[in-house]
Amino acid sequence: MSDSITHLRGLVEAVSDAVGAVTDPELRRPLGELGMIRDVVIAEGVAAVGLLLTIAGCPMARRIEQEVHDAAAAVPGVTGVKVDVGVMTDEQRAALTARLRGGRAPAQSPFTADSLTRVIAVTSGKGGVGKSTVTANLAVAFAARGLRVGLIDADVHGFSIPGLLGLLDAEGHALRPTRVDELVLPPVAHGVKTVSIGMFLRPGAEDAPVSWRGPMLHRTLEQFLGEVFFGDLDVLLIDMPPGTGDAAISIGHLLPHAEVLVVTTPQPAAAGVAVRTGLLARTLGQQVIGVVETMSPTVLADGSAFEPFGSGGGHAVALRLSDGAETVPAIASIPFSTALRAGGDSGLPVVVDRPGDPAAVAFAELAGSLVVKARGLSGLRLPVSPR
Numbered sequence: 001m002s003d004s005i006t007h008l009r010g011l012v013e014a015v016s017d018a019v020g021a022v023t024d025p026e027l028r029r030p031l032g033e034l035g036m037i038r039d040v041v042i043a044e045g046v047a048a049v050g051l052l053l054t055i056a057g058c059p060m061a062r063r064i065e066q067e068v069h070d071a072a073a074a075v076p077g078v079t080g081v082k083v084d085v086g087v088m089t090d091e092q093r094a095a096l097t098a099r100l101r102g103g104r105a106p107a108q109s110p111f112t113a114d115s116l117t118r119v120i121a122v123t124s125g126k127g128g129v130g131k132s133t134v135t136a137n138l139a140v141a142f143a144a145r146g147l148r149v150g151l152i153d154a155d156v157h158g159f160s161i162p163g164l165l166g167l168l169d170a171e172g173h174a175l176r177p178t179r180v181d182e183l184v185l186p187p188v189a190h191g192v193k194t195v196s197i198g199m200f201l202r203p204g205a206e207d208a209p210v211s212w213r214g215p216m217l218h219r220t221l222e223q224f225l226g227e228v229f230f231g232d233l234d235v236l237l238i239d240m241p242p243g244t245g246d247a248a249i250s251i252g253h254l255l256p257h258a259e260v261l262v263v264t265t266p267q268p269a270a271a272g273v274a275v276r277t278g279l280l281a282r283t284l285g286q287q288v289i290g291v292v293e294t295m296s297p298t299v300l301a302d303g304s305a306f307e308p309f310g311s312g313g314g315h316a317v318a319l320r321l322s323d324g325a326e327t328v329p330a331i332a333s334i335p336f337s338t339a340l341r342a343g344g345d346s347g348l349p350v351v352v353d354r355p356g357d358p359a360a361v362a363f364a365e366l367a368g369s370l371v372v373k374a375r376g377l378s379g380l381r382l383p384v385s386p387r
Contacts (some may be wrong), residue, residue, distance in 0.1 A: 004387040008042060011077050015047045016040045018071040024186040025060050027100070028231055031068070035096060037088065042073075045074045052088045054096065054180045061085065069274030097183050100229055109225035111236060111255060117150075119258040120289075120370070121238040121251060123281065125273030127158060128296035131263040133344055134334065136164040137360075141367035142235055143191030147290045150186070150230040153196030154251060155241040158219055162198045165189040166347025174198040177228075184228045190352055195228045218250040219316065225254060243273075244280045253285030259289045261331070263319070266293060266313035274313075278321045278328070278361055290331030291318040298335035298358065306336060332366040334359050 019040065020032025031037050031051075038050030038056045053061055065083050072081045088096065093302055102110075103136045111117055122138070124131040132155065153161035161167075162174035167189050169175055178185040178197055183279045186193040197220065230236065238258070251258070260281040264274035293314025297307035318330040334340070337359035343350040350360045 005049045007077075008364045011075070011087065012040050012042050014075050015042065015049070015072050015078060018075050019049050019051075019068045022067045022071050025063060026188070027054075027229070031123060033063070035092060036064075036097075037068075038084075041076075045077065046082065047075070047078050047080070048084060050084050052087065052092065054088055054093060055178065056087050059178060070233075074323075084266045093181055097181050100183065100231075104256060108222045109222070109254065110230075111225060113257040116170070117233045118235045119238065119255050119283070120235060120261060121154075121240050121255070121258045121286070122262040122263060122292075123240040123248065123277040124242045125275070125277050126270055127242040129242075129263055129270055129274075130334065131242065132160045132164060132239050133296060134261070134263050134292055134363075135237055135352050136161060136344075137340075137349045138367055138370075139192045139194075139237045140165075140190045140370070141351045141363045142237075144351065145367060145371060147234040148373070150233045150236045151192050151194045152221075152224050152228075152236065152238045153194070153198070154221060154224070154238050154247055156197045156220060156247065157197045157241060157356075159196045159198045161194060161196050161239055163173075163347055164344050165192065165194060165349065167194060168347060169198075176200070180229075181258075185231065186228050189347075190349065193230050193233075195224055217247050221247065221250050221254060238275075242277075244276055248277065248280060249284070251286045252281065252286060254283075256284050256285040258326050260286050260315060262288060262291045262319050262328075264291060264293055264313050265295045265309050266297070266307070266311045267309040268313065268316070271313035274317050275320045278317070282321075288321055288326075288328050289370075290329050291315075291321070292331060296333035296335045298337070308336075320368070325368040331369060332362055336364045 020030055020037050022031045024031060024034060029032060038052050041048045049068055051068055065085055069081050069083050072078055111119055122131055124136040139149050139151045153159050167175045167187050175187045178186060186195045204238045223260055244372050260276045262274050264271045281288055291314045295309050297305050297311050314330040314333060318328045321328040335358050337357055339354040339357040340359040341352045343353050350357050351363050
């Protein structure tokens with residue numbers, strides 16, 4: 001009898017460990033750590049697993065239930081599995097959100113100067129230069145290197161990140177994030193956790209103008225930083241609106257420690273305007289770490305150069321942003337690419353769809369050069385104390 005009880009306890013423990021190790025696809029943490037496994041009972045080889053979803057109507061419910069079922073079924077000695085799906089109580093959900101916040105007050109941004117997350121804002125002087133395309137592909141290139149990546153589409157008036165990353169439903173509307181009380185769980189595409197104002201608009205209203213002025217913009221950006229649960233990130237990319245308006249100033253005040261990439265095309269008109277965004281960032285205390293030139297010359301099949309916008313704009317911007325105290329490099333040139341354009345239209349970034357394309361290679365090299373320049377620990381207060 002004692003051997004039977006010991007065997008049963010061992011089997012319950014093995015099943016509990018297996019189902020507890022299943023990762024929530026939105027929170028990216030084990031179900032056991034999140035308190036989502038209510039109990040495990042085994043009778044005559046059949047494992048009954050109590051599963052608690054964070055909210056009723058959880059969009060990932062079927063996937064989580066199936067993965068829990070498969071994990072339990074794979075344990076030696078289990079002859080059958082039943083998954084009893086329930087929903088957390090208000091108290092359980094409150095405990096979960098408090099655990100996820102790690103002691104932070106609600107709406108308080110985790111991306112402080114003491115955070116180990118590197119924050120990179122991607123800016124441009126004018127629209128239409130490929131800033132969002134750079135942000136999306138760079139984010140995916142970072143994720144392909146194994147980094148934990150988040151992306152905030154701060155271009156509230158001209159958001160395009162959901163489409164560029166394929167975060168759209170069957171009707172072409174931006175996917176809506178899941179909410180757990182006041183926490184927003186960002187959708188994930190190609191390993192990148194993403195939030196955009198387009199995800200909160202009424203379906204079918206995406207073409208309506210977002211006519212917000214400074215205070216509303218500032219509040220929205222605060223919510224993106226404080227109420228969206230990105231988890232532990234290695235890098236957070238911010239797709240900035242073009243120019244030097246309210247949103248750029250708000251991000252400067254909210255994230256004065258952010259690093260800045262300036263995007264420009266080769267033509268002098270775009271290059272001249274791009275300089276202003278770099279200078280604004282510097283006045284707000286941010287560091288300009290490089291200039292990315294898009295629509296750069298490319299070599300055609302016959303060996304001739306195709307450069308409809310000329311060349312040299314990126315180097316010109318870098319030179320004008322450099323001074324005696326700080327040298328700003330022209331860090332990347334993204335050549336003209338049909339595959340890059342097609343990927344933006346289809347929601348499949350070129351770094352995923354056509355990794356051998358010259359533009360994809362340029363993005364991969366850009367990600368590599370920035371990883372080498374990873375933010376160090378010097379001057380940061382780490383969450384440890386001497387004993």
